[in-house]
Structure formats: structure tokens, C-alpha cells
Amino acid sequence: MSKLSKITAYTSAIIFIAVADMAAAVGDPVAGKEKSALCQGCHGEVGMSDASMFPRLAGQYAGYIRKQVSNFQARTRRDDTMEGMADTVTEKQDLEDIAAYFASQKPMSGDNPLADSSPGKNLYVNGNPATNLYGCINCHGENGKGKSPNNSVFPVIGGQHKDYLVKQLNEFRSGVRSNDPAGMMGDIAKKMTDVEIDAVSEYLAGL
Ligand code: HEC
Numbered sequence: 001m002s003k004l005s006k007i008t009a010y011t012s013a014i015i016f017i018a019v020a021d022m023a024a025a026v027g028d029p030v031a032g033k034e035k036s037a038l039c040q041g042c043h044g045e046v047g048m049s050d051a052s053m054f055p056r057l058a059g060q061y062a063g064y065i066r067k068q069v070s071n072f073q074a075r076t077r078r079d080d081t082m083e084g085m086a087d088t089v090t091e092k093q094d095l096e097d098i099a100a101y102f103a104s105q106k107p108m109s110g111d112n113p114l115a116d117s118s119p120g121k122n123l124y125v126n127g128n129p130a131t132n133l134y135g136c137i138n139c140h141g142e143n144g145k146g147k148s149p150n151n152s153v154f155p156v157i158g159g160q161h162k163d164y165l166v167k168q169l170n171e172f173r174s175g176v177r178s179n180d181p182a183g184m185m186g187d188i189a190k191k192m193t194d195v196e197i198d199a200v201s202e203y204l205a206g207l
Pocket residue numbers: 036038039040041042043053054055056057064065066068069078079081082085086088089098155167
């Protein structure tokens with residue numbers, strides 16, 4: 001695909017998903033707190049899990065949480081543990097409420113005061129022109145904190161666990177994870193070296 005048609009494909013995928021998301025009903029975070037008791041067991045009471053195999057959900061966009069859980073249910077995103085957990089959420093309203101609960105928490109954050117001067121920042125902001133790697137900031141926003149809740153296509157990734165980020169980037173690169181709209185993340189990850197994946201994940205985890 002040419003660069004221009006690729007960008008057109010991205011844009012139409014994003015508009016499609018954004019419109020689909022707006023049509024969804026609004027969740028109730030108070031009801032979601034109770035309904036998410038099971039989820040809190042791994043993802044943390046307020047979505048700030050300590051164990052790096054369990055991604056943080058605190059302040060993640062509700063639309064993104066809903067999409068991922070639906071993808072696990074449909075098996076378009078695979079994970080032995082999460083598939084079973086996703087299957088327990090059978091009511092649409094429950095998913096709305098649970099997603100609203102985690103989304104309403106104080107956004108996930110790391111604790112590295114030196115993150116801003118870590119080597120991965122340059123890649124995050126500028127990408128790698130030599131390999132046509134697009135800067136992550138263009139989609140994931142300043143400090144990986146996302147663009148806006150109205151644009152939940154692009155998740156919050158700043159303050160997420162490093163090991164989890166590395167795992168996801170490796171899985172996008174190998175194609176094990178392929179639930180990204182228009183193959184956006186697969187295209188990105190395939191251009192990344194192991195060293196780049198490690199550096200950018202280290203940077204993001206500290207923010
Ligand atoms: C037994 C532990 C466990 C429980 C309980 C659990 N999860 Fe998960 N969850 C995981 C693991 C492990 C992953 C990461 C899968 C991977 O590596 O791709 C995950 C991933 C996710 C993701 C994707 C996050 C992202 O950033 O892409 C969401 C959303 C999620 N879980 C929501 C939930 C919800 C909602 C519940 C409750 C219904 C729940 N989880 C219960 C273990 C758990």
C-alpha cells in the first residue's frame with residue numbers, strides 16, 4: 001500500500017470506530033466499582049496493579065477498555081487468562097459500568113523522576129526517520145497519556161508496566177496480536193528493533 005492510501009485507510013478506520021463508540025450508552029462508575037470486584041483481583045482496586053503481567057487500567061479510556069474486553073470475548077485478541085475473565089461479562093451494561101469505573105480513576109503513572117531524560121523519549125517523539133518509523137506521540141499523545149477520551153482508539157500507554165508494553169509490542173510485531181485497527185500497530189512494531197522496543201517501554205513505564 002502506498003503511504004497516502006495507508007493514511008487514508010487509518011483515517012477511515014478511526015472515524016468508523018469513533019462513531020461506533022459514540023453510539024454506546026454511558027456507563028455508571030459507581031455501579032462499576034462493585035461489578036469489577038473480580039477484575040480488581042488482578043488489575044488492582046483502582047486499576048493500578050503492581051504485578052507487571054497485569055496491565056494497569058487506571059484512567060484508561062472507557063471505549064478502549066470495552067473494545068479490548070469485546071476482542072477477548074470474540075477471540076480476536078488472545079490471552080488464556082483474560083479470555084475466561086472477559087467471558088464472565090455477559091451484559092453490555094456491566095461492561096459499560098466496569099469500563100467507566102476504571103476510566104474514572106486517577107490516570108496510571110510510573111515513578112521514574114528521570115523518565116523525561118531517558119533514551120527512549122527521542123524515539124517516542126520523533127520515531128526513527130531512517131526506518132520510516134512514525135513517532136508514537138502522534139497517536140498516543142504527550143507522555144503517552146492519550147489524545148482525548150473522545151478518541152479512545154488510541155490508548156493511554158504512559159505509566160503502564162514495562163514488561164507488559166514489551167510483550168504487546170513483540171506480539172504486534174510477530175502478529176500474535178492483530179486486533180489493532182487497520183493494522184496500525186503491526187506496521188509500527190515491525191519496524192522496531194528489540195533495542196528500540198526496550199528503550200521506548202522503559203521510557204513510557206516511568207511516566
Ligand atoms: C486472573 C487475572 C485477571 C483478571 C481477574 C482479569 N484480568 Fe484483565 N487481563 C489479565 C491479563 C494477564 C491481561 C493481559 C493479557 C495480555 O498480556 O495480552 C489482561 C488484560 C486486560 C485488558 C487489556 C488492557 C490493555 O491495556 O490493553 C483489559 C481491558 C482487561 N484485562 C479488563 C479486565 C476486566 C474488565 C476484568 C473483569 C471482568 C478483568 N480484566 C479481569 C488478567 C486478568
